[in-house]
Amino acid sequence: MASQKIIFFDIDGTLVDPIMWEKSRDILASIPESTRVAIKKLKKNGVMPVIATGRPKQAILPLAESLGISDLITSNGQEVVIGNKSVFQNFIQQEVINFIHKYSSQQGAQILYDTTVGLVSSMETVEEEAVRALMENEIPQQVMQVLVNTEQPIKQIFPMKAELSDIKIVKSGYSYYDLLPKEISKASGIAHFLQETGTPVDQTFAFGDEENDVEMFEFVGTAVAMGNATKVLKEKANWVTKEVWNEGIYHACEKLRLI
Template sequence: MEKYLICTDLDGTLLNDNHQVPKKTRRLLRKLMKEGHYFSVATGRLFHAANEFAKSVHEEAFTIASNGSIAASKDGIFHQIKTDNAALIKIYDVCRAEKVRAFFFSTDTVYFVGEMPSHFKEDDDKERVQAVKHVSINERETFLTHVDDMINGLIVEENDISRLHDLRAELEQLPNVHFLSSHHNNIEILPKSIDKAVAVQTLAERLGVKQENIIAFGDGENDLGMIEYAGIGVAMGNANEALKQKADFVTETNDKEGIYKFLKNRF
């Protein structure tokens, strides 16, 4: 039997608008895994939060977190690449000077500059920064104490979105760092040359799954590399237009069980 590796983003993809994995989708993924196929979440969330969702689908599920900086099986992390410390320090200094909210992630801790954004305190969005600990790093000395633990980061602008364009242009001059976006109001900070596609490739090779047998689902810019790399790249109905143009298929929206409908038809 040809084995497939199914990789899905979380927010706006696997999760519905209530931040839940739809029951029919979960049942089908479990059925496919029982038949010998593989499943992995592939998200920008930090490892702790991503792993919780992966295990809620199946205890044998794989976890790709921090936009490809981390990949893990049930036995633990087997792929981990952190962002260069010098780049993180420069980004921290710029964000503090510009008074822009920034978050830096280890595997289980969120370090944040400024106040936690209001929407991260609300029930609908607080899971996006779900972690064991949240640590304020408004003091530079505190930041430097923890920088060795930081794998990747996120810059958020809630009010003047146009500021992000100029800020990203400035930060992209830095060496050894890479930027993507998972939402119109953020900038994702990653190690150079790392994205979800790198981790998906690493996982597929580990499992012996052919590239043409990788099915990837996503909805945002940070899913683009994964969608292009997969043999079968699927954009959600709610995905941005750039992703839809690059995908092999477009399915229903995340709130209409797009993953379930595509996989049910495929298998």
């Protein structure tokens, strides 16, 4: 396996067309057909596709199954799955979660906690089946990351506090932010993955579009930014492909002679 090439794919804005997603809210229908064809050709050529996402594992299993991918880095590197088996999990210290939960409640912030038993919400009512509302006086346990959806400046909700000194805030979308340990990223998840599989870094590629892909881009052998990626990420990339909705993944895989 040491000589096998591996590609780490972000989901939102990379595997998934954000325009189609906004219209349909169907994540499987938002994967361009050209991307599905590219994934099949990669596997046929002996290239391993791996999902590397900020999303929790349970939230992406249908997408992974749809693409025939069983290797995952989820929760921004807090969990690593190889062959459908979890080989690594990391949690935010409980005292930090206690502070975040209490402080965010005082600020009126509505947040999600990514836990080993799924997503739990600070909201009293939730619309999504995959999310459970916290019971009164319940404090989330075994949290891998905290997800915040807000159009306010994130620092208004979580200003620098001593209790958060070991936590970083990463922008993962237009109004989405992820809170996780400073030493954790998609890159640290990839490092665990490569250690488990015995793969050298120079055999790795990464595709992404947002700022939570920066560390991943700095770590892998070849970094490919989608045409719809942020300026920050494009500056970190070795190569910029077309937009996700313009056959960006297929185009890049073809140009890089991976398919």
